[in-house]
Amino acid sequence: MSNSSNGSLPKSTGTWTVKVGLAQMLKGGVIMDVTNAEQAKIAEEAGACAVMALERVPADIRKQGGVARMSDPEKIVEIMAAVSIPVMAKCRIGHFVEAQVLEALGVDYVDESEVLTPADEENHVNKHDFKVPFVCGCRNLGEALRRIGEGAAMIRTKGEAGTGDVVEAVRHARAVFGEMRRLKNLRPEELMHTAKELGAPYELLKQVAESGQLPVVNFAAGGIATPADAALMMQLGVDGVFVGSGIFKSSDPARRAKAIVMATTHYHNPGIIAEVSKGLGEPMLGIAARTIAAPEQLAARGW
């Protein structure tokens, strides 16, 4: 781009480093689902480190059914204009044209999300093709590494969105971290078999076995509804949390949002978590994830 009167090199944009870098800056923070500019402002005011623009929160998608798609670009642009924090937006799994549209709008991150109705039941978007970074959901290490292999620069647990039940997020986080711990004890010649077993790209699996870390930031999502839920996920080892329906389906969104932000920062401090949890009003009612019939489970989407 810019060249060089004083010897500096040109700028490079859309690199893996800057894609992963934005997720690094979101760590320790809360990313909140919002459906309009007013909610986005409430989220920013509460201390969200980013917002996720979508048409309906997962709890409503679950209730109303039908095909869930990318939001109306007009809404996304409104939200982008309303706040100075990063704005993410969701595209359907495999719908690379929705992803192209979101990139053209200038969103800061694309979530290729199981919360929307998948557009492809085998293939995800080839995320290496884009300058905008992507976050994707996972239930285990193999799924996380498949998404990273396709170019995801950030990972989140899927949990079970729209339930207000944290059990699936816990299950998925424990699966990812447990599998990472297991890798540490394997001998090098055992990695290929493990890659096959987990359905993970071998090179990435080897990298995780050697470094003991995922190559990208890993957040929790799907069912987080209280400050204690957020701190639970942080103590399990995630880098930050997404809160979907949990905020704007509760009785006092602004207060609950702020409390979840505080609990995420001070996740190791039960005194503060107790303090911020007082008198927050009703959390979202929720549905026990266990009672949801298999075809209605959002976490099963993604391949």
Add this chain to the structure above:
Amino acid sequence: MNIAVLALQGAFREHVSMLKQMGVEAHEARLPEDLARADGLIIPGGESTTIGKLARAYNLIEPIRQMARAGKPVWGTCAGMIVLAKDIGPEPPHVAVMDVKVQRNAFGRQVDSFEADLDVPALGPPPPFHAIFIRAPLIESVGAGIEVLAQLDDGTIVAARQGNLLVTSFHPELTRDPRFHRLFLDRLA
């Protein structure tokens, strides 16, 4: 020597691990008492609005200001630079100790985030410093007594120093190059 890294939100772990690799003691700071025993402070990259709100909620603004005024080294990277600046445009400033005017998200949105090599004479002879800019702010103007440390080739100021205060709009903690961390620690030597 013990350096506090403000750990309210953002890339604080990377600063702590860079300092530890350099053999320097470092700890995460979330409450005022975590600052009391520190000889210096790094405010990391993250979201400046989030960091500013959390710093206010837990009464950290004044202790940080005291550290800066007491002459202890304080360094803000990216969001941290916004937290330290006296002028951040239409919004009220946060710690407001450094005489710089900062423009937030100055280069555009995430698709405009970039990497570039910078000449930084204060770091000594080349090689240039490989700088990572993520939705970065820039320094629009500087007050008297501010030393400009680095500029993009269009003249945009991206690093500056004022006595014990250091600001960079990019992220040395995301690289493996410890030269800016060393420059910061030199104040304590």
